Amino acid sequence: MELEDGTRIERNRGTPQGGVVSPVLSNLFLHYAFDAWMKREYPELPWCRYADDGLVHCRSLEEAEAIKSALHKRLAECGLELHPAKTRIIYCKDGNRKGKYSTTSFDFLGYTFRPRDTKSNEHKRLFVGFNPAVSKTALHTMRQVIRVHNFRRHTQVELAELAETLNPLLRGWMNYYGCYRPSGLHPLYYYVNQTLVAWARRKYKRLRRSKTRATLFIENIYRRNSRLFVHWQQSSVGASV
Secondary structure, eight states, X not given: OBOTTSOBOXXXXXXXXXXXXHHHHHHHHHIIIIIHHHHHHOTTSOEEEEXXXXXXXXXSHHHHHHHHHHHHHHHHHTTOOXXXXXXXXXXXXXXXXXXXXXXXXXXXXXXXXXXXXXXXXXXXXXXXXXXXXXXXXXXXXXXXXXXXXXXXXXXXXXXXXXXXXXXXXXXXXXXXHTTSOGGXXXXXXXXXXXXXXXXXXXXXXXXXXXXXXXXXXXXXXXXXXXXXXXXXXTOGGXXXX
């Protein structure tokens, strides 16, 4: 391993964080430490894993506590440990599971899973399901990315050029987080539109002192060309400012 000052240190244990081979070796190790072990010891239970994050679905609190203890022991044998803060037992409360437990939600891969009002596809009736939607943490991260790009200060370009830069970001987020409860992305759309309003106020002197006029300016562009930004194409909600 080479340090910033050029010094080289021989490694005989572990892999460097950020190294190309690190995720490959990690997945290979966890395949045997966790995946194969779960299939062998608990073949009747559904589970999933992505990198070092995983879920195990249990049928009772007692079963969940037993598996948590067994998993702690298994990982210790492999030189690993469960994250003390992130390892929790969650009750998946919905219209059929109506027990009272203190923790009924969790985040996984950028989604928050919790009880939500849901409409059935067949009868169009509302019921309570335990479903995912984009998490608050993921929304915050997306807003941070837009803030870091500092789009509102790109006054040297036209709006169409701004769209060419923004749309790939938005499209990627919409393709991933829009799979479940797309309405969860509405706060992101609003933030993007507010960024466009701020851009217009910086670019045009006539709009500088009036947020209302800048808002109308962006809304008029939406009415003339609703396909300019990908989130505008979703519905009028995508253009809400």
